[in-house]
Amino acid sequence: MRNCLFLFCSLLLTHGLGQAQETRLEELHNQTILVFTPHPDDDVFGAGGTIALLNRNHNKVLIVVYTNDDKGSYDPDMTSQRLARIRHAEQEASEGLLGTPKENIMWMGYDDGMLEYAPQPKLTEEATAIIRRIRPDALLSVDPGEWYERWHKTDHRMAAFNTIDAVRAAEFWLYFPNQRLQQGLEPYKVPEMYFFYPAPPEANYFVNIDGVADLKFEAAAKQVSQFDPAVNKYRPDWTSEDLKKAKEEMRQEQPKKDGHYVEAFRRAKSFNQY
Ligand SMILES: [Zn+2]
DSSP: OHHHHHHHHHHHHHHHHHHHTOOOGGGOOSOEEEEEESSTTHHHHHHHHHHHHHHHTTOEEEEEEEEOOOSOOOOTTOOHHHHHHHHHHHHHHHHHHTTOOGGGEEEEEEOTTOGGGSOHHHHHHHHHHHHHHHOOSEEEEEOSOSSTHHHHOHHHHHHHHHHHHHHHHHHOTTSSTHHHHTTOOOOOOOOOEEEESOOGGGOOEEEEOGGGHHHHHHHHTTOGGGSTTTTTSOOSSOOHHHHHHHHHHHHHHSOEETTEEEEEEEEESSTTOO
16 A cells, blocks of 8 residues: 555656656757748747757757748838848848758748738648648747737738648648648647747747857848848948947847846647647
């Protein structure tokens, strides 16, 4: 009887400890991480520190960029084709600093601001195929946004809804059944999801990025065309004064928790989690 009680207590303790020691995203090693981003920079602004930590831990980080970001310039001499090329190169440089090789960046190629007008079934089918092919251990994606941008930023709204729709579709093979029948893509249930740009009351997971904060700001500064002065009149580089100012602003704006630089996420384990 005493032995039984001991065993019961041991099981209870082991089970309890198991729950307490839940795996943390930033402590994953040798796993596959899939990141969906509406534009080639939201991944860096929203989760760049976390991505750097994941790469350092020898995870395979793959980035899916919904749009080519070819509209956001005030320069009257800019063209969409040229801006798309610039944004492509800036994203590769930026993610490269965080440790993501350019061959791990997938471009879905939709025009900036037009994601909401893309054919919906096609958009979800494409994202579903990516999830079924990559079979990530953890998925990062965008939430519609913290404040006004949840209404104001069209691609953020659409990318957020589409990614979670694709997560749902990926686990039921009868969605887009030809992916299984013709392409051999089996259904897949994403086990862990982390959504960046969460509304503050909904943020439930924070990654300490103290050790990579400077690297994150350096990487974000590679997105030259998104900042003043290049967003107004394109130039491919910074003056040292402008660069210093931009990084200082990033440092000010980076969220802090308990005195540490953090990236905030809304964590979910299922598409229908309450
Ligand atoms: Zn964006």
